[in-house]
Amino acid sequence: MDATRRGIQTEIVLAATDLDRLLLALKETGYRVYGPTVEDQAIVYGELDTAADLPRGWTDEQDGGIYRLKKRDDAAFFGFAVGPHSWKKYLFPPEVKLWSAHAKAKGFEIEEETANPQKMAFLGVRACELAALGIQDRVFLQGSFVDPVYRSRRDGLFVVAVNCSVAGGTCFCVSMNTGPKAESGFDLSLTEVLKNGDHYFLVSAGSEPGREMLARLPQRPAETEHRQSAAAVVENTAAHMGRTLNTEGLPSLLAGNLDHPRWDEVAKRCLTCANCTMVCPTCFCSTVEDVTDLSGDHAERWRKWDSCFTMEFSYIAQGSLRSSARSRYRQWMTHKLSTWHDQFGSSGCVGCGRCITWCPEGIDITEEAKAIREAPQKTGGKP
Amino acid sequence: MNPVNPMLPEVFKIRRSAQNTEDVFTLELERKNGGGAGFPFKPGQFNMLYVFGVGEVPISISGDPTRPHSLVHTTRAVGTVTRTLCQLKPGDEMGVRGPFGTSWPVEEAEGNDIVIVTGGIGLAPLRPALYQMFARRERYGKIYLLYGARSPGDLLYMDEVGLWQHQYRIETRVTVDAARRDWKGNVGVVTHLVGKISIDPVHTMAFICGPEIMMRFTRVELTRIGVSPDRTFISMERNMKCAVGFCGHCQYGPHFICKDGPVFRFDRIQNIFGRREI
Numbered sequence: 130m131d132a133t134r135r136g137i138q139t140e141i142v143l144a145a146t147d148l149d150r151l152l153l154a155l156k157e158t159g160y161r162v163y164g165p166t167v168e169d170q171a172i173v174y175g176e177l178d179t180a181a182d183l184p185r186g187w188t189d190e191q192d193g194g195i196y197r198l199k200k201r202d203d204a205a206f207f208g209f210a211v212g213p214h215s216w217k218k219y220l221f222p223p224e225v226k227l228w229s230a231h232a233k234a235k236g237f238e239i240e241e242e243t244a245n246p247q248k249m250a251f252l253g254v255r256a257c258e259l260a261a262l263g264i265q266d267r268v269f270l271q272g273s274f275v276d277p278v279y280r281s282r283r284d285g286l287f288v289v290a291v292n293c294s295v296a297g298g299t300c301f302c303v304s305m306n307t308g309p310k311a312e313s314g315f316d317l318s319l320t321e322v323l324k325n326g327d328h329y330f331l332v333s334a335g336s337e338p339g340r341e342m343l344a345r346l347p348q349r350p351a352e353t354e355h356r357q358s359a360a361a362v363v364e365n366t367a368a369h370m371g372r373t374l375n376t377e378g379l380p381s382l383l384a385g386n387l388d389h390p391r392w393d394e395v396a397k398r399c400l401t402c403a404n405c406t407m408v409c410p411t412c413f414c415s416t417v418e419d420v421t422d423l424s425g426d427h428a429e430r431w432r433k434w435d436s437c438f439t440m441e442f443s444y445i446a447q448g449s450l451r452s453s454a455r456s457r458y459r460q461w462m463t464h465k466l467s468t469w470h471d472q473f474g475s476s477g478c479v480g481c482g483r484c485i486t487w488c489p490e491g492i493d494i495t496e497e498a499k500a501i502r503e504a505p506q507k508t509g510g511k512p
Numbered sequence: 513m514n515p516v517n518p519m520l521p522e523v524f525k526i527r528r529s530a531q532n533t534e535d536v537f538t539l540e541l542e543r544k545n546g547g548g549a550g551f552p553f554k555p556g557q558f559n560m561l562y563v564f565g566v567g568e569v570p571i572s573i574s575g576d577p578t579r580p581h582s583l584v585h586t587t588r589a590v591g592t593v594t595r596t597l598c599q600l601k602p603g604d605e606m607g608v609r610g611p612f613g614t615s616w617p618v619e620e621a622e623g624n625d626i627v628i629v630t631g632g633i634g635l636a637p638l639r640p641a642l643y644q645m646f647a648r649r650e651r652y653g654k655i656y657l658l659y660g661a662r663s664p665g666d667l668l669y670m671d672e673v674g675l676w677q678h679q680y681r682i683e684t685r686v687t688v689d690a691a692r693r694d695w696k697g698n699v700g701v702v703t704h705l706v707g708k709i710s711i712d713p714v715h716t717m718a719f720i721c722g723p724e725i726m727m728r729f730t731r732v733e734l735t736r737i738g739v740s741p742d743r744t745f746i747s748m749e750r751n752m753k754c755a756v757g758f759c760g761h762c763q764y765g766p767h768f769i770c771k772d773g774p775v776f777r778f779d780r781i782q783n784i785f786g787r788r789e790i
């Protein structure tokens with residue numbers, strides 16, 4: 130409000146042809162810009178140089194175990210849903226060195242890894258992904274310990290959200306109350322409008338750095354008509370969700386059905402390949418690896434993404450504690466939809482649909498939850 | 513612990529090492545860079561111990577919390593890291609992160625009878641609780657130590673246990689799973705000893721640490737003598753890579769063993785305890 134009174138716009142219209150100016154402004158301000166781009170027949174996240182790197186004119190067809198790129202009949206920049214990558218790869222890198230140790234005449238010393246990554250700007254963060262970012266913030270920044278790796282990347286991050294103009298075939302953000310409109314947690318948000326030959330973005334600032342960035346862009350004032358068109362885009366997306374999930378009482382429903390026969394059914398299909406955990410934007414599990422050089426004088430400790438679907442994950446000296454596929458799928462799904470609430474005060478699922486699309490068997494978390502809801506078991510406390 | 517980077521170990525030097533049994537060793541450590549602060553901790557807490565170039569494992573602190581100038585760990589050699597850890601000699605260096613996790617409620621237990629039930633290496637994480645109670649022995653009623661091991665040769669700290677009996681009026685009952693004929697003590701599982709003690713169940717606190725199956729049967733026996741789940745505390749073990757709630761490995765239903773545990777009040781985990789593959 131204050132900003133508007135001072136004459137600084139918080140909402141403008143940016144012509145589609147001027148999208149490059151946003152990338153330029155970000156780069157001029159010292160950010161490395163990351164966003165969606167086409168690679169190996171999928172829309173992934175990578176470093177962007179100009180707006181031409183965006184998947185302009187592409188869309189994706191998604192269903193359980195199915196992902197296909199298709200040409201659109203227009204020149205939309207963001208006319209697709211989310212792909213196999215998520216932003217977590219930049220903030221919680223798949224592999225990162227934590228420290229190294231060097232042998233001395235007597236004993237050894239430990240050297241901290243103090244990488245100072247360049248400031249990043251994410252362009253094209255969807256509402257569900259903003260929710261996922263908030264969830265990983267709670268894991269890595271808001272507990273009793275802070276992860277310095279995540280912290281150093283997260284501080285100073287500039288977020289350009291994009292309100293979704295298409296719902297993917299496996300999307301269910303409406304059920305999870307996370308989208309398709311980005312409500313907060315961004316610096317700028319874009320809604321892409323293609324209407325009557327006009328192609329523009331309604332751009333809103335959600336923070337002070339966002340307002341400053343907005344001021345650097347070529348612009349037209351946002352009129353009621355622009356706002357209405359943008360709202361219609363989001364409403365249309367919300368009305369076309371590929372999936373739905375009834376979340377009412379879901380945490381306790383699952384906690385009370387740990388011995389449901391459905392876990393045996395899904396275990397027959399699950400390959401425990403861990404794809405679902407790799408593509409999920411909230412999954413945060415990791416392992417560490419110690420590597421030494423040939424001389425044995427230098428050791429390094431690396432942190433790598435890990436998955437609860439591996440046998441080693443629950444290994445203790447007596448053996449693996451979750452040796453069956455049933456128990457590993459159950460661990461994953463009950464964590465997402467049930468115990469996450471106990472641990473972090475929200476669901477661990479934001480409804481992005483990636484785990485459904487990228488499961489080679491097309492196993493569908495919404496279907497699995499539904500099956501249990503429709504025929505719940507009364508399992509007591511018995512082992 | 514490093515206040516900014518909880519993943520960064522600090523280098524410690526081994527002051528003394530002692531072999532307790534065929535495969536159990538106790539190491540006494542001191543900070544490499546001096547630092548008179550010692551290593552304050554609460555009984556039941558653990559550290560992540562790093563062996564140069566080999567790896568890192570969670571090990572409970574087994575020393576005396578009222579004398580934090582030295583850090584003591586008792587480790588059973590079961591695999592890659594623990595085997596090399598047990599081979600370290602005085603003067604050698606290793607890494608330490610911690611202390612982590614919850615503790616035995618030794619102060620809340622004042623005014624109660626205490627029953628400690630433990631098996632094998634499980635006595636190590638309970639020894640600090642005993643030390644702390646000894647320092648204020650008059651504040652507790654009866655203290656029972658029920659201790660079981662596979663064989664007489666696997667019993668830990670037996671010289672000390674003998675001392676405790678007289679010096680601190682501890683009721684000690686020791687048993688082994690199997691023994692040769694020259695063993696004069698009990699033979700059988702430790703859980704069978706629970707029914708034979710005499711305590712005031714509504715003014716009793718029980719601390720249990722051992723294999724899960726043993727802890728489960730101990731709870732059955734405690735129920736029989738009237739000690740309720742909310743007066744029972746157990747220490748849980750799971751795979752751990754970070755000990756600060758990031759790696760996800762130690763999840764146990766809604767709990768992270770590393771930060772919500774390892775010591776849990778039993779009623780808080782009762783609904784999942786003993787269920788397979790949780």
Ligand SMILES: Cc1cc2nc3c(=O)[nH]c(=O)nc-3n(C[C@H](O)[C@H](O)[C@H](O)COP(=O)(O)OP(=O)(O)OC[C@H]3O[C@@H](n4cnc5c(N)ncnc54)[C@H](O)[C@@H]3O)c2cc1C
Nearest residue numbers: 445446569570571572587588591592593594749750751752
């Ligand atoms: C809170 C806690 C306290 C413990 N206190 C003690 C103690 O005081 N004394 C003692 O002897 N043992 C204790 N343990 C068990 C000890 O951590 C394992 O025996 C040890 O990790 C085995 O590692 P390893 O490399 O020797 O064995 P391997 O079988 O070779 O294990 C290979 C790898 O698996 C992982 N792993 C195996 N078992 C465990 C485990 N239980 N926890 C975490 N990771 C594991 C480790 O990353 C290890 O490097 C404790 C465990 C926990 C969780």
Ligand code: SF4
Nearest residue numbers: 409478479481482484
């Ligand atoms: S569980 Fe599946 S739908 Fe939910 S956030 Fe993770 S990948 Fe997306």
Ligand code: SF4
Nearest residue numbers: 399400402403405488
């Ligand atoms: S649910 Fe699908 S993606 Fe996940 S581990 Fe099983 S087979 Fe792989």
